[in-house]
Amino acid sequence: MSLPVPVLKPDATIGIIGGGQLGRMLALAAARLGFRCHVFAPSPDSCAFDVVHRVTIADYTDTAALDRFATDVDVITYEFENIPAETAMFLSARKPVLPDPVVLATTQDRLVEKNFIQKLGIPTAPFVEVSSPDALKSALEAVGRPAVLKTRRFGYDGKGQITIRNGTYPSAAWREIGGQPAILEGFVKFDREISVVAARGRDGSVACFDVTENQHRDHILKTSRAPAAVSPTVAARAREIAESIATAFDYVGVLAVEMFVVSKGGGHEVLVNEIAPRVHNSGHWTIDGCSVSQFEQHIRAVAGWPLAQPIRHSSVEMTNLIGSEVDDYAAWLAVPGVALHLYGKGQTRPGRKMGHVTRVLSGPK
Amino acid sequence: MSLPVPVLKPDATIGIIGGGQLGRMLALAAARLGFRCHVFAPSPDSCAFDVVHRVTIADYTDTAALDRFATDVDVITYEFENIPAETAMFLSARKPVLPDPVVLATTQDRLVEKNFIQKLGIPTAPFVEVSSPDALKSALEAVGRPAVLKTRRFGYDGKGQITIRNGTYPSAAWREIGGQPAILEGFVKFDREISVVAARGRDGSVACFDVTENQHRDHILKTSRAPAAVSPTVAARAREIAESIATAFDYVGVLAVEMFVVSKGGGHEVLVNEIAPRVHNSGHWTIDGCSVSQFEQHIRAVAGWPLAQPIRHSSVEMTNLIGSEVDDYAAWLAVPGVALHLYGKGQTRPGRKMGHVTRVLSGPK
Numbered sequence: 001m002s003l004p005v006p007v008l009k010p011d012a013t014i015g016i017i018g019g020g021q022l023g024r025m026l027a028l029a030a031a032r033l034g035f036r037c038h039v040f041a042p043s044p045d046s047c048a049f050d051v052v053h054r055v056t057i058a059d060y061t062d063t064a065a066l067d068r069f070a071t072d073v074d075v076i077t078y079e080f081e082n083i084p085a086e087t088a089m090f091l092s093a094r095k096p097v098l099p100d101p102v103v104l105a106t107t108q109d110r111l112v113e114k115n116f117i118q119k120l121g122i123p124t125a126p127f128v129e130v131s132s133p134d135a136l137k138s139a140l141e142a143v144g145r146p147a148v149l150k151t152r153r154f155g156y157d158g159k160g161q162i163t164i165r166n167g168t169y170p171s172a173a174w175r176e177i178g179g180q181p182a183i184l185e186g187f188v189k190f191d192r193e194i195s196v197v198a199a200r201g202r203d204g205s206v207a208c209f210d211v212t213e214n215q216h217r218d219h220i221l222k223t224s225r226a227p228a229a230v231s232p233t234v235a236a237r238a239r240e241i242a243e244s245i246a247t248a249f250d251y252v253g254v255l256a257v258e259m260f261v262v263s264k265g266g267g268h269e270v271l272v273n274e275i276a277p278r279v280h281n282s283g284h285w286t287i288d289g290c291s292v293s294q295f296e297q298h299i300r301a302v303a304g305w306p307l308a309q310p311i312r313h314s315s316v317e318m319t320n321l322i323g324s325e326v327d328d329y330a331a332w333l334a335v336p337g338v339a340l341h342l343y344g345k346g347q348t349r350p351g352r353k354m355g356h357v358t359r360v361l362s363g364p365k
Numbered sequence: 366m367s368l369p370v371p372v373l374k375p376d377a378t379i380g381i382i383g384g385g386q387l388g389r390m391l392a393l394a395a396a397r398l399g400f401r402c403h404v405f406a407p408s409p410d411s412c413a414f415d416v417v418h419r420v421t422i423a424d425y426t427d428t429a430a431l432d433r434f435a436t437d438v439d440v441i442t443y444e445f446e447n448i449p450a451e452t453a454m455f456l457s458a459r460k461p462v463l464p465d466p467v468v469l470a471t472t473q474d475r476l477v478e479k480n481f482i483q484k485l486g487i488p489t490a491p492f493v494e495v496s497s498p499d500a501l502k503s504a505l506e507a508v509g510r511p512a513v514l515k516t517r518r519f520g521y522d523g524k525g526q527i528t529i530r531n532g533t534y535p536s537a538a539w540r541e542i543g544g545q546p547a548i549l550e551g552f553v554k555f556d557r558e559i560s561v562v563a564a565r566g567r568d569g570s571v572a573c574f575d576v577t578e579n580q581h582r583d584h585i586l587k588t589s590r591a592p593a594a595v596s597p598t599v600a601a602r603a604r605e606i607a608e609s610i611a612t613a614f615d616y617v618g619v620l621a622v623e624m625f626v627v628s629k630g631g632g633h634e635v636l637v638n639e640i641a642p643r644v645h646n647s648g649h650w651t652i653d654g655c656s657v658s659q660f661e662q663h664i665r666a667v668a669g670w671p672l673a674q675p676i677r678h679s680s681v682e683m684t685n686l687i688g689s690e691v692d693d694y695a696a697w698l699a700v701p702g703v704a705l706h707l708y709g710k711g712q713t714r715p716g717r718k719m720g721h722v723t724r725v726l727s728g729p730k
Contacts, residue, residue, distance in 0.1 A: 010694060010707045028393055031416045034707025034720065051396045053415040288656070291702050291725055300698070309701040311725065313678045329375060333665070336674040337656050342375045342399025355399065360656055360676065 005096040005202070007304035008074055010034035013053070014302065015073030015095070017060075017087075019046025021343040021353060022079035022279050025287070027052045029295035035303070040069045047344040048079075060087040070094035077253065077302045081107050081277050082154055098302045099253040103277045106249075110152045110183050113275060120248055122241050123271045125260070126186035136170045139184040148185045149173050161219075188271060190260035194228045196242035197283035199297035199307050200251045207307045208239045209294065212282045214258070220351060224282045224318040225361075226289060230268075234261055237270045245275060254298035256280030281320065281353070288339040288358040289316035315361040326354035335359065370461040370567070372669035373439055375399035378418070379667065380438030380460070382425075382452075384411025386708040386718060387444035387644050390652070392417045394660035400668070405434045412709040413444075425452040435459035442618065442667045446472050446642050447519055463667045464618040468642045471614075474517045475548050478640060485613055487606050488636045490625070491551035501535045504549040514538050517546045526584075553636060555625035559593045561607035562648035564662035564672050565616045572672045573604045574659065577647045579623070582687075585716060589647045589683040590726075591654060595633075599626055602635045610640060619663035621645030646685065646718070653704040653723040654681035680726040691719035700724065 008014070014030050016023045019041025027037040027048055036053040039046065042060065049055045054072065058065030060083065069091075070076065076097045078088075081104060088101035106116050114124050128139035130149065140147060145168075151160035162168075162176045164184075174182075193216065198208045213228035214221055228235065242257045249255075258273040283294035292308035300307055321329070326348060332340050335357075342355040373379070379395050381388045384406030392402040392413055401418040404411065407425065414420045419437065423430030425448065434456075435441065441462045443453075446469060453466035471481050479489050493504035495514065505512060510533075516525035527533075527541045529549075539547075558581065563573045578593035579586055593600065607622045614620075621641040627634050648659035657673035665672055686694070691713060697705050700722075707720040 010691075011709065011711060024396070028396060028416075031389070031393060031709070032704075032706050034709045036415050036709065050401050050418040051393075051416050291653070291704065305695075306698050308698070308703075311702055313725070326375075330670075333671050333673070337676055338673075339397075339656065341397050344376065344396070344399045344401065346376060360678070 003092070003096045005098065005304065006074060008035065011036070012074040012303070013038055013072060014299065015040065015069055015076040016048065016052075016079060017041075017076065017083055017091075018079035019043060019048040019055075020079060021047060021345070023048035024051055024343060025284075025293075025295045026077070026079060026279065026298060029293055030299045032296065033299060033303075033305075035299065038069065038073050040066070045346055050344050060084050063090060066090055067094065075302055077298070079278060099249070099251050099255070099277055103249050103251065107275050107277045108153055110150055111181075112152075114183065116248075117245070117272045117275070120244055122244070123269060125188045125271060125273065127183045130182045130184050133171050133174045136174055136182075136184060140164065140170060143184050143186040146187045148187065149177055149182055150185060151177050151180045151182050153180070188260050188262060188273075190262050190271075191268070192228065192230065192261040193258065193273075194230060194234075194238055194261055194270075195224075195256055195258045195280065195282040196238050197254060197256045197280055197286070197294050198239075198242040198246050199254045199294070199301050200246040201301050201307045202252050202304050203306075204247070205307055206243045206246055207297065207310055208242055209283060209286055209290065209310050210312050211235045211238045212285065214282050218351070220320070220322060220353075221281045222320055222322070224285055226285050226312060226316050230261060234268050234270060241270060241272060245272075249277075251277070253277075253301045254279050254283070254294050256282060258282070281356075282318075284341070284356050285316040285318040285358050286310065287341070289314050289360065316358055317361055318356055318358045320353055321355040321357065323350045323352055323354065324348055329355065332357045368457070368461045370463065370669065371439060373400065376401070377439040377668070378403055378437060379664065380405065380434055380441040381413065381417075381444060382406075382441065382448055382456075383444035384408065384413040384420075385444060386412060386710075388413035389416055389708060390649075390658075390660045391442070391444060391644065391663060394658055395664045397661065398664060398668070398670075400664065403434065403438050405431070410711055415709050425449050428455060431455055432459065440667055442663070444643060464614070464616050464620070464642055468614050468616065472640050472642045473519075475515055476517050476546075479548065481613075482610070482637045482640070485609055487609070488634060490553045490636060490638065492548045495547045495549050498536050498539045501539055501547075501549060505529065505535060508549050508551040511552045513550045513552065514542055514547055515550060516542050517548060553625050553627060553638075555627050555636075556633065557593065557595065557626040558623065558638075559595060559599075559603055559626055559635075560589075560621050560623045560645065560647040561603050562619060562621045562645055562651070562659050563604075563607040563611050564619045564659070564666050565611040566666050566672045567617050567669050568671075569612070570672055571608045571611055572662065572675055573607055574648060574651055574655065574675050575677050576600045576603045577650065579647050583716070585685070585687060585718075586646045587685055587687070589650055591650050591677060591681050595626060599633050599635060606635060606637060610637075614642075616642070618642075618666045619644050619648070619659050621647060623647070646721075647683075649706070649721050650681040650683040650723050651675065652706070654679050654725065682724045682726055684722050684724070685718055686720040686722065688715045688717055688719065689713055694720065697722045
């Protein structure tokens with residue numbers, strides 16, 4: 001890390017880059033611990049602004065604003081992984097940025113990320129680099145159909161990707177993703193999608209939350225259940241993968257690893273799909289189902305405080321409220337054992353994450 | 366109520382009078398539900414200011430500031446019961462104030478409060494009104510020694526009260542409390558101190574949290590445990606008392622009733638000690654030990670939303686961090702299953718509530 005990183009006192013100020021629901025929930029967790037937060041985000045109606053001590057509304061390229069922001073805070077973290085590299089570098093020279101933005105160089109590029117994962121001996125879906133229409137054709141021969149063409153950079157919630165089926169013209173798919181550097185991924189016939197949200201402290205200790213089982217709809221996470229209905233062996237392997245990734249990055253904070261469980265021989269294999277170097281939607285259940293939330297774990301790590309031992313006290317199911325689904329909030333309020341979370345986003349748009357609910361499915365475990 | 370009370374939409378703004386830790390935790394709970402908060406408090410370093418959308422720093426008698434505050438919010442609530450009656454009346458004429466401030470006329474005066482409780486057929490400690498040194502002498506004859514002389518108004522955390530033992534001169538005690546209108550209370554030999562935190566919705570439904578057992582030190586709450594080690598009969602009676610008080614007030618929001626459990630005959634009797642028309646320190650465990658917190662229940666009630674069914678998922682013990690005890694926060698961070706809450710108060714002072722910890726003692730129930 002570029003700068004010495006202080007252990008924060010409870011009256012310290014934590015800078016958060018990004019003003020969405022993840023920043024908002026990070027700030028709420030920081031407040032419980034006595035910290036102040038200062039959120040930096042370009043949009044004046046960022047929902048994280050409503051719960052913090054100070055805000056900066058400015059573009060990520062506004063160096064004067066970045067400089068003032070860095071001056072006001074003791075340490076900086078971020079709620080999303082697509083921070084421009086220049087912004088992260090500019091801030092790193094002024095205040096400690098955690099997790100270290102070098103991680104972003106890996107996770108912002110699907111090709112680099114997949115190579116990184118494979119170098120750790122962890123399997124992924126088959127993939128081939130694609131940088132031209134011709135390369136796409138030969139990649140399809142190698143990988144087969146169906147396959148998914150994904151831009152290397154700036155993809156999330158299904159943006160920047162297209163499925164190539166029998167009958168899809170490679171040239172059309174290439175145009176569809178804007179003719180950008182990409183990878184072609186083979187389809188994985190998975191039994192389950194799971195994720196592990198893991199925290200790593202400055203002392204190198206890692207604390208994983210229980211393995212979570214996820215269901216997506218239109219490429220957006222719809223539900224997460226904890227614990228996942230996987231064998232102890234699969235759960236242990238999933239945690240081991242998350243821990244080895246966090247350790248390889250010398251990571252500080254919370255990260256999430258999305259994985260596929262696939263049948264192989266008589267057993268199961270765990271493949272890594274994606275790494276998110278931040279708190280993650282599939283960890284929202286920890287607010288209501290665990291002795292410590294993913295947001296508090298991240299703040300503890302960033303502050304140089306010890307991680308908590310995460311003790312899940314109930315079986316839970318988290319459901320995202322996407323777009324106009326948020327209008328059903330009153331119905332959710334009436335369901336016993338349901339915790340409603342609304343993000344205070346003014347405008348409802350299709351595909352926009354407006355809130356979530358966590359339902360306690362049973363007593364403990 | 367003076368004004369029609371709207372059912373709030375999630376983007377509404379809730380006004381909170383008072384900027385201490387209770388206002389702060391109310392604001393954090395409101396944020397989870399998507400509400401914005403505007404805190405009105407006289408002190409510029411009010412700790413609730415750090416987690417809200419808007420703040421007003423002004424005296425409770427500043428009618429121009431109160432007027433602007435009322436204009437900005439959709440509904441008003443309060444974190445403490447000693448709001449000047451004129452302030453509450455001024456605001457009530459402009460926006461709905463919940464719980465209805467008529468409650469304050471009862472709870473701000475120990476004599477009126479005790480008479481109110483007894484009229485409901487609920488026993489209290491023996492007490493006599495005392496308005497002069499002579500009255501104190503005859504009160505002592507009626508009540509006996511030891512006894513506690515308490516000012517009728519503005520008492521909390523042991524302020525405005527003195528114990529009269531054998532050897533205490535009545536005239537000295539009278540001077541000690543400033544010669545104000547008072548009551549003399551007989552000593553109660555209680556087995557346990559308990560409290561019930563109850564929420565009442567606008568529809569008249571009441572939801573009680575589990576009976577909590579409290580220990581005080583120097584008149585300040587030190588620990589609370591849930592559930593209290595009382596029989597089902599005593600627990601049911603305690604809930605019944607809280608419910609009947611909430612209903613008698615036509616209350617909307619959360620209130621706490623502090624009670625004594627005393628041996629009587631072969632069984633137990635429950636006496637009411639005090640009513641707090643607000644969220645209460647003995648309900649802080651609900652944040653970490655229950656499916657809904659007292660703070661969220663209060664916000665739901667004030668918003669006109671349905672109450673949640675409170676489902677305690679663990680046995681818990683809450684310990685206040687008072688004064689310099691807060692310096693031990695790092696030690697608490699290391700204890701498995703402990704949730705640390707710091708209030709972001711800049712200055713540590715003796716007797717000041719700086720934070721609390723909730724320790725999960727077991728799995729469920």
